[in-house]
Every structure is written in structure tokens, then in C-alpha cells.
Amino acid sequence: MKLRFTKMHGAGNDFIVIDATREPVELPPERWQALADRHYGIGADQILIVGKPNDPANDFSYRIVNSDGSEVEHCGNGARAFMHFVTAKGLTTKRRVSVEIMPGLITLEMDAAGAVTAGMGVPVLDAARVPFDAAGLVSRREGELDRWPLDLGAGRTAEIGVVSMGNPHAVLRVDDVDTAPVTTDGPVVENHPRFPRRTNVGFVQVVDEHHIRLRVWERGAGETLACGTGACGAVVAAILAGWVKSPVRIAARGGELSVAWAGPGSVAYLGGPTAIVFEGEVEI
């Protein structure tokens, strides 16, 4: 059987997008993993499955699968690419759509010039709900941010903030993202036993009060060229700590994102580029 797909990216975070609005598409995790493989498959950081809403009051539903085959809660660049996709494919003529994802509803908006802003939901700041197991740890409070000492083994400790954007994020401040231990400490933090659902790991360099540089080691995908929920998690942590003020420009390796957040209890908004790269058909 053949499956039609669209290859997209958002600031270099790349996706296989599948239209499952007419008929559902279900594959086992190892098949998704094979499609995302960069040598034997199409290649992608995530697979986005566009579906019909469960509640007819909403416009769409949307599932996200990491390149390791794990299904996850949220994907910020994916959400922006999603809006671009449903518009380009004529699945909607609306400029603003409500989309069901695992943690709840998100709202995506496209302006007349085609730029998409994703309402990413209200960040969860309670460590236990990230989820992060802080039992027995004492945090160092910086502004409104708890910075937790995380044991990395071999006598090393990283100081992390934790935020959930629906999916979990650990945020570390570094002096220079170019020399940060993203590919070595990233997987250690991702799989740390204090994160029962694993975590995404953001390494933040503050450039000035409206500008950060960011590299993200993504749960289930490794380092990506940009991460939208990672950008939101990093900006939320950085605002709480008093390092930056909203709105914030995020320089990622694959392009520039922007995040605006008015503070605890408010929705975070994500902007940035998206593109369709090619269309294809694959045997499944």
C-alpha cells in the first residue's frame, strides 16, 4: 500500500506530514521510525498526522511521532507547519483554526502574508506536573525560577529549570551554545531517572534581554536544528529567571523563531518560518 506524504520544515526542524482527514493512518512505532530514518526512509525529526477533530466544534486533530517512533504530546514547529499544510492543501479556508492535540486544544493563526503564529497553551511550571521528580532536592531560586541540581554522574551536576509545554523541557543556561555539551549531556538529561517520561533539553545562551541563542537535544529525536516547544520552554524559564523580557528572538541553528509570553497563567505564542520541500509517495 502506498502512503502520500508532504515533506516540510520549520526553521530546519523537519517533518513528514500525512493527511489522515479522509481515512485514519495507523502504523506501529517501528514503521514510523523506518519512515523517519535518514538513510533507509524519507528522513525527518517528526511525523505529523493531520486528522479530523473528535469534537466537531474544533477544526482538526493532530498527532506527533518522534523519529524514534514514540508518540508525543506537542510540537511547536510542527504546529506552525500544520497550519501551512492545511491551508496549502485546501483543507481549510479559515485564518484561525482550533486543533486537538494530546494535552488539549491549541489555536493556530495565519496572517494575510502567510506567517503563522501558534498559541502553544499555558506553560506548566509545577515540577511534579512536568513531570520532574524533585524529591530530596533543594532548588536555588533565581527570580521566579527554581533551578534544580541534577546529578549527571561522575561528580558532575547541572542546574536545570523545568517547564512543560504539554511536553517536558529541562532548561540549562550556558555561556556559549557553540561549545555547550549538547550531544553529550543532552542524552544523559533526556534519560535521567528524575524525568519519568524522559525530557527535551534546551541549552540557552542569553545575548541580550530580547534575544537568546538556543540548541535543543530533543527527546526521541536527538539534536534538531530548531525546536518550537523548546524555544517556548527556554523563553518561559528565562523570563521567570529575569534573564530576558518578552518578546524574545531565538536564534536556533536552523533559523530564527520568536516567542511572546505575558507570564504565569498566560498562553505562549510562537512564530517563525515554515516551508514545503517536496511531495511524495512511499510504500508502507
Ligand SMILES: N[C@@H](CCC[C@H](N)C(=O)O)C(=O)O
Ligand atoms: N520539534 C518539536 C518537538 C517535538 C517533540 C519532542 N521531541 C518531544 O518528545 O517532546 C517542536 O518544535 O516543538
